Amino acid sequence: MDYYHEKQKEGLKKLKLLTGELPRFASEFFVGIADRTSILTRINYAYDLRIFFDYLKNEVFKKDVPSITLADLDALSVTDIEAYLQYLSIYEFRDNENINQERGKARKLSTLRSFFKYFFNKEKLTANTASKVSLPKLHEKGIIRLDVDEIASLLNEVESGANLTKKQKDYHAKYYKRDLAMLTLFLGTGIRISECVGLNINDIDFRNYSFKITRKGGNQAILYFSDEVADALSVYLDERVEIETAQDEEALFLSAQNRRIGVRAVENLVQKYSRIITPLKNITPHKLRSTYGTALYRETNDIYVVAEVLGHRDVNTTKKHYAAMSEDVRRDAAGKVKLRDKD
Numbered sequence: 001m002d003y004y005h006e007k008q009k010e011g012l013k014k015l016k017l018l019t020g021e022l023p024r025f026a027s028e029f030f031v032g033i034a035d036r037t038s039i040l041t042r043i044n045y046a047y048d049l050r051i052f053f054d055y056l057k058n059e060v061f062k063k064d065v066p067s068i069t070l071a072d073l074d075a076l077s078v079t080d081i082e083a084y085l086q087y088l089s090i091y092e093f094r095d096n097e098n099i100n101q102e103r104g105k106a107r108k109l110s111t112l113r114s115f116f117k118y119f120f121n122k123e124k125l126t127a128n129t130a131s132k133v134s135l136p137k138l139h140e141k142g143i144i145r146l147d148v149d150e151i152a153s154l155l156n157e158v159e160s161g162a163n164l165t166k167k168q169k170d171y172h173a174k175y176y177k178r179d180l181a182m183l184t185l186f187l188g189t190g191i192r193i194s195e196c197v198g199l200n201i202n203d204i205d206f207r208n209y210s211f212k213i214t215r216k217g218g219n220q221a222i223l224y225f226s227d228e229v230a231d232a233l234s235v236y237l238d239e240r241v242e243i244e245t246a247q248d249e250e251a252l253f254l255s256a257q258n259r260r261i262g263v264r265a266v267e268n269l270v271q272k273y274s275r276i277i278t279p280l281k282n283i284t285p286h287k288l289r290s291t292y293g294t295a296l297y298r299e300t301n302d303i304y305v306v307a308e309v310l311g312h313r314d315v316n317t318t319k320k321h322y323a324a325m326s327e328d329v330r331r332d333a334a335g336k337v338k339l340r341d342k343d
């Protein structure tokens with residue numbers, strides 16, 4: 001079983017456990033949306049709904065979650081859901097204190113909107129009450145990305161390990177080729193972290209400078225890489241093929257235990273190196289993806305190319321993330337057209 005299908009299997013098991021903590025009718029919702037949502041989306045919905053029904057249990061109906069019915073949901077008012085959003089500002093769930101800012105509240109309200117809409121369309125609710133509640137106002141967040149000089153400094157640090165601690169340097173000596181190949185791949189292609197850890201050796205085609213990935217929704221795509229990426233991958237693969245004890249023989253990137261490297265391990269190594277280069281920026285693998293998207297947009301001035309390469313289904317998603325750069329593009333365009341030569 002390949003990495004993508006293994007993760008699907010794990011996700012379905014997780015979703016089954018989570019739905020077991022919700023009212024019985026919630027299972028119908030997850031079955032109904034299965035064909036148009038990813039397993040990760042459904043798991044996130046389940047997490048959000050678990051908090052919502054815990055709130056109803058303790059603050060509204062004063063009865064156990066399994067006893068809550070669709071009739072109970074139908075009795076909720078707009079004010080009840082607005083009170084829930086206020087509750088999310090600071091709340092306790094299973095002895096842990098949690099805080100939600102506007103984005104966290106907006107996501108949880110979006111989950112409720114989808115949940116209520118499903119049962120309203122099925123005519124099992126008389127009103128779509130959640131849709132009448134306004135989303136919290138979101139403050140625009142700037143895109144965090146590496147500047148050109150920071151990219152070079154990051155790759156130099158990964159290669160040399162010059163500013164690592166003594167303990168980190170011992171580890172670095174064994175794994176810097178892997179780390180350099182991975183970060184060069186992120187910065188040179190803009191792939192997602194899940195796509196990166198899911199890569200197999202036979203997904204790489206050096207003849208055509210391309211590689212095959214499985215996108216979030218399960219669709220496969222062919223992406224292309226540069227000479228610089230090819231060089232870093234080639235150096236790492238020369239070392240990788242000599243590892244005879246690999247438990248995941250097909251996996252491209254291996255952990256210290258010679259298993260397919262995990263998402264958390266990749267996040268940690270990106271943070272380790274980037275903190276040295278730019279301690280004030282919280283650089284994650286997704287921020288490396290944003291760095292690539294920014295560079296590609298600057299080079300092409302074509303938002304549709306960026307959307308295609310990054311695998312955005314809706315170009316509006318791309319526009320939302322890179323709209324702030326349009327001012328730079330317009331300013332640059334203003335100097336492209338010459339009306340008269342100055343002799």
